[in-house]
Amino acid sequence: KLLCMRHPEEFKEDILWYWCALQSLTQEQLQGAKAGGWPGTTEETQRKLQLLHHEGIAAPSRAAEILSRDLAPASDPLIIDELMNIWFLNCFEYSKTASTIYFFSSFMSHSCYPNAVWYYRGADHIVRARRQIRPGEEVCISYLSEDDLLQHVPVRLQRLQNTKRFWCTCERCSAAEDPSRGFVCPQCDTGQMYAHVVGTEAAHPEGCRVLSSEFSA
Structure with a gap:
């Protein structure tokens, strides 16, 4: 120091x-x-x-x-x-003032649509499935927090570049639309609507495709 x-x-x-x-x-x-x-x-x-x-x-x-x-x-x-x-x-990140490396977990790749999640139980580092994992499918975790996973694609990309120095190409980041950020249309219960993200150019339509209606907060 x-x-x-x-x-x-x-x-x-x-x-x-x-x-x-x-x-x-x-x-x-x-x-x-x-x-x-x-x-x-x-x-x-x-x-x-x-x-x-x-x-x-x-x-x-x-x-x-x-x-x-x-x-x-x-x-x-x-x-x-x-x-x-x-x-x-x-x-x-073990706490706000401490970090640790777990040998096998640190080899896991990142995905913004991870099929596994990690957490601490005392001094143990636990990795468990967060959805069904198919035979042969790579087990991926998120390098981002749960809050950051809800962010728009450009925000997630920049945060990963700033903290881990790579540009993510996972299925959510490379897809034309990010379904995890959509809302079910309240009028038809079929289509999806996307809120505009301030300061970014949306990579998907902001209105309901079924009704061609615009999103209003």
Whole structure:
């Protein structure tokens, strides 16, 4: 935390991600540190972390070089950036101040129409089906909150890009219409009506196709 305060122009990410990366270094990589004192993780745990999705890093950031110099002199700054990227892209939010990685769950793909949902039961991370899953169908969870899943396509796309750095192409995001955002027409009980989303261009008609009526709030 002190290093982040001393070099605010270099430490541009949330302090949590730097802390997670440092906690994922091995005892050997932490040898000779000027400060710190945490035990470090095992080589096996770090190897498993590196199997998870992360972006390629050509050169270390200045922040990683500072962390390596002061807190992990036996480590390559690139490994610090790599571990931080792994945590950023694969972790689950345990609370407002803590995040965690569950090895198998972190391999699951995202869908805005997920067939599984995850939750915590004490220290356990539980994944269960939220609808019927066909044999051979990929089990997908949502990287977005339940509230965000109700958002319009452009909003969901941007939030996933900001938090997980990818553009979603799931069936809801690529479809011409998003049925989960439609209302049953109160006049015919057959057609669907869609409310206009302020600040976006609707990807579907806003009126009932059956009656050709417009939506009114």
